[in-house]
Amino acid sequence: MMQTPLTMTQMLKRAEMFFPKKQVISRTTSGIQRFSYKEFADRTRRLADSLTKLGVEKGEKVGTLAWNHHRHLEAYFAIPCMGAVLHTINIRLTPQHISYIINHAEDKVLLVDPDILPLLEKCGSELNTVKAFIVMTDEPELPETTLSPVYHYENLLKEANRTFSFPDDIDENAPAGMCYTSATTGNPKGVIYTHRGIVLHSLALGLADSGGLSEKDVAMPVVPMFHVNAWGMPFAGVWFGTTLVMPGPYFTPKLLAELIQTEKVTITAGVPTIWLGLLKELEEGSYDTGSLRSILCGGSAAPKGMIKTFEQKYKIPFKHAYGMTETSPLALISTLKSYQEELSPEEKLELRSKQGTLVPGLEMKIVGKDGEVAWDGKEMGELCLRGPWIASEYYKDERTKDAFRNGWLHTGDVVTIDEEGFVKIVDRTKDLIKSGGEWISSVDLENALMAHEAVFEAAVVAIPHERWQERPIACVVLKDAYKGKTRKEELFDFLKPQFAKWWIPDDILFLDEIPKTSVGKFLKRTLRDQVQREVLK
């Protein structure tokens, strides 16, 4: 067989060639804008030309700090297709982590939404490698900013060449994108996505038994484009000629329901928090969601009750999937086998609420304390994955050796697998807290609390939350001299200036002691049970 390179350029070219009439529907601050794929491709080539003129070279990183909209989609293709690396930055991180990420990736140029400028300004003097900032605004004038030099996205595009030609010698194993994922402790860890990985992951997203994404779909990625490439939906969507609906900044459940109705969205993707919000909206309002053939849900466990309501009350098929930043992300998806359709509704729901079976193209093993676990739905082990869209290391990071061993990614997720190969996540080995689809590091909060003069020990654990999936609760042991004298408000005031608002624990409990393991580590699982009994009673 021929050895032709699998690059993103062929994905864009296919869209240009076969689907010029298809649409990208983008919600921005000034409302809904519609672009044909022809316009999208022209603008993408213009952006590549502009970045080239700004001095971006092959292999260099271009960062984005942006919501889901057409300009971000243009960056998704312009940057990799010109041979540079698309670095999507999580705008919900602290300025310290954002500065670290930009410096560590050595971003040359940053593309930023106007409302995110103030956050970036906080990093301003820390950024060592950035040579230019491009503001992706609808307004004719650039906003006031302390950053420099600053360019206007649309003005750059106006002056650029729409027939810019992409290099045709990109290696399929060259980096196309990168994304940082939060760590239990310390700085976020970078993952590089290659052209080949993105192409093969996109194919997997189109398989009938996985995402089944196709030209006929109207796809709305709700999952942010800074979170594992919006699960690859923009890449695959453009390749397949899918109509894309980009929900833009600060969307609400109402807005999502309206977009589903008016744009006749057929498939959408996001974390459970989003779907809990949508469910509430559907219960309160009156919407036609008949066009939806699939809600893809992952990032955190999807509650069974939610799946049931979507499917039985609203007749919206729900697909529970599992993945990580390190896995591009699609790795497991809960699709029933033909003969399982005959099971009772309860049995089917049980299976559908598991994370599912392995997507074709990947390999998996589940390792317990005595080797690979039995397929009995009971024995627990760590999920290990390998395959062409699984990362092989963290970018310039010595923590690589913890997760990548003997050719396998050790996910840190503890799972069981049943007789039919359906995997269920039972716990995480790490104790990060996932609120609204974003990580909160318990260790960072603990360290901050323990820096307070009155605090002897502090441990932060998650409790389940109806809207956000999980929220942090802090458990604090006060020093003897402060017992009975320190109020929780004092500790809240101490934390607030140090963290993003959504990181602040929902409550602070004063305990006499924190349960510990034999080596003196906090016994988080026991503590979590204790706190859940206390808080949720």
Ligand code: AMP
């Ligand atoms: P991230 O890299 O931010 O996407 O987070 C990846 C982690 O999210 C995984 O290691 C799991 O712990 C968790 N996760 C992802 N999908 C699911 C799911 N469907 N159910 C439960 N946990 C999940």
